[in-house]
Amino acid sequence: MTVHSFQEHFDSKIDREVSIEPRDWMPDDYRKTLIRQISQHAHSEIIGMLPEGNWITRAPSLRRKAVLLAKVQDEAGHGLYLYSAAETLGITRDQMYDQLHSGKAKYSSIFNYPTLSWADMGAIGWLVDGAAIMNQVPLCRTSYGPYARAMVRVCKEESFHQRQGFEIMLSLSRGTEAQRKMAQEAFDRWWWPSLMMFGPPDAESPNTEQSVRWRIKRFTNDELRQKFVDVTTEQAKVLGLEMPDKDIKWNEERGHYDFGKIDWNEFWNVVKGNGPCNKQRIDARRNAWENGQWVRDAALAHAAKRKARTGETKAA
Numbered sequence: 591m592t593v594h595s596f597q598e599h600f601d602s603k604i605d606r607e608v609s610i611e612p613r614d615w616m617p618d619d620y621r622k623t624l625i626r627q628i629s630q631h632a633h634s635e636i637i638g639m640l641p642e643g644n645w646i647t648r649a650p651s652l653r654r655k656a657v658l659l660a661k662v663q664d665e666a667g668h669g670l671y672l673y674s675a676a677e678t679l680g681i682t683r684d685q686m687y688d689q690l691h692s693g694k695a696k697y698s699s700i701f702n703y704p705t706l707s708w709a710d711m712g713a714i715g716w717l718v719d720g721a722a723i724m725n726q727v728p729l730c731r732t733s734y735g736p737y738a739r740a741m742v743r744v745c746k747e748e749s750f751h752q753r754q755g756f757e758i759m760l761s762l763s764r765g766t767e768a769q770r771k772m773a774q775e776a777f778d779r780w781w782w783p784s785l786m787m788f789g790p791p792d793a794e795s796p797n798t799e800q801s802v803r804w805r806i807k808r809f810t811n812d813e814l815r816q817k818f819v820d821v822t823t824e825q826a827k828v829l830g831l832e833m834p835d836k837d838i839k840w841n842e843e844r845g846h847y848d849f850g851k852i853d854w855n856e857f858w859n860v861v862k863g864n865g866p867c868n869k870q871r872i873d874a875r876r877n878a879w880e881n882g883q884w885v886r887d888a889a890l891a892h893a894a895k896r897k898a899r900t901g902e903t904k905a906a
């Protein structure tokens with residue numbers, strides 16, 4: 591086949607919603623876009639373990655500790671499925687780690703904010719995992735097969751994460767005055783950064799159009815953000831918490847909530863590395879990588895010894 595007909599074959603698969611698999615021909619830019627998106631997503635999962643890991647030893651009860659521990663371990667699993675999916679596109683895990691540790695690769699900026707109180711575990715589960723679900727459910731139908739399949743399991747686990755967060759918020763908001771206040775403060779701190787998780791406005795998101803055409807993305811950033819605002823505003827009523835945005839108002843005509851202006855300067859500032867915890871997060875990952883060197887060395891040495899030994903038995 592000529593490149594031209596390869597392209598036609600690819601396009602027709604996309605049009606017919608037939609998934610693209612690792613051995614299929616694909617345009618270079620499609621491959622590059624996916625490597626960027628999937629590896630960023632994988633990095634976000636493992637960096638995302640850090641703010642919550644901070645509270646495992648201080649969880650208020652054994653039950654809360656067990657749940658949080660399970661949740662943080664799930665995020666490690668998500669990272670691993672996604673690194674594996676990215677590897678099918680021809681990048682190695684070492685290359686991806688290197689991009690993360692050198693600061694070349696991005697990850698979700700939300701994880702550059704600190705977790706100051708126990709209520710942050712509630713707010714993160716409710717809002718951050720909630721926003722992740724909005725972003726990720728459409729990815730279960732994304733055009734690249736390995737990515738779509740990884741997302742099916744990820745989304746099941748994310749919905750548990752969202753519920754555990756909401757349950758923490760519910761307990762706190764029905765608790766003492768001090769607990770209710772702690773929940774409200776966490777809501778106030780995480781609300782705007784959660785809205786930023788959907789990425790820049792459509793008008794300033796140069797990759798969106800192509801990604802929608804390739805059916806990598808199914809909805810634009812603004813569409814997903816609006817959906818999140820609509821759902822979360824209703825959930826806040828159940829919690830009896832006040833919306834951190836005073837401009838939230840139901841718009842009968844649009845059938846959606848209108849909301850206030852997002853501070854995009856803050857967003858870009860955090861993306862550029864100047865958020866409250868950027869340095870701390872990357873340092874933690876780098877240290878984990880360096881401190882784990884002996885484990886990788888030992889595993890390789892063990893594998894080599896075993897190979898030598900089975901080689902000997904076979905020879906005998």
Ligand SMILES: [Fe+2]
Nearest residue numbers: 635664665668
């Ligand atoms: Fe996750």
Ligand SMILES: [Fe+2]
Nearest residue numbers: 665719748751
């Ligand atoms: Fe999660």
